[in-house]
Amino acid sequence: MRLRGIRGATTVDANTREAILDASSELLSAIIQANGIQRDDVASVFFSTTPDLNAEFPAVAARQMGWSHVALMCAHEMSVPGSLPMCLRILMHVNTERPQEELKFIYLRGARVLRQDLADETTGA
Numbered sequence: 532m533r534l535r536g537i538r539g540a541t542t543v544d545a546n547t548r549e550a551i552l553d554a555s556s557e558l559l560s561a562i563i564q565a566n567g568i569q570r571d572d573v574a575s576v577f578f579s580t581t582p583d584l585n586a587e588f589p590a591v592a593a594r595q596m597g598w599s600h601v602a603l604m605c606a607h608e609m610s611v612p613g614s615l616p617m618c619l620r621i622l623m624h625v626n627t628e629r630p631q632e633e634l635k636f637i638y639l640r641g642a643r644v645l646r647q648d649l650a651d652e653t654t655g656a
Contacts, residue, residue, distance in 0.1 A: 532627060558637065576601060578620070581608050582610050589621075
């Protein structure tokens with residue numbers, strides 16, 4: 532097995548606990564479903580948000596899904612002028628036999644503009 536990274540991003544409707552957790556759960560679920568991931572295969576998940584999202588840690592959504600023994604980390608993205616606001620990103624590290632080309636990166640809601648090259652492969656099309 533190899534350790535592989537799977538990326539995803541979404542936008543959040545509001546800087547509220549509920550909106551952040553809803554967007555986090557939706558994105559986590561989409562990544563899991565698109566890639567056939569089992570919780571035991573997840574080594575760690577790195578969550579980041581733009582600085583305008585600070586009402587809750589997005590990793591709380593994973594804990595609420597029962598991921599009590601998965602290493603989780605949250606951080607803020609760099610504040611780059613002109614970057615997409617209200618954006619939540621995930622980098623999930625999974626142990627898998629699948630080649631990198633078969634992994635599906637997921638971009639939902641307004642974050643689809645971040646990877647237009649993957650638009651046909653991304654859920655939420």
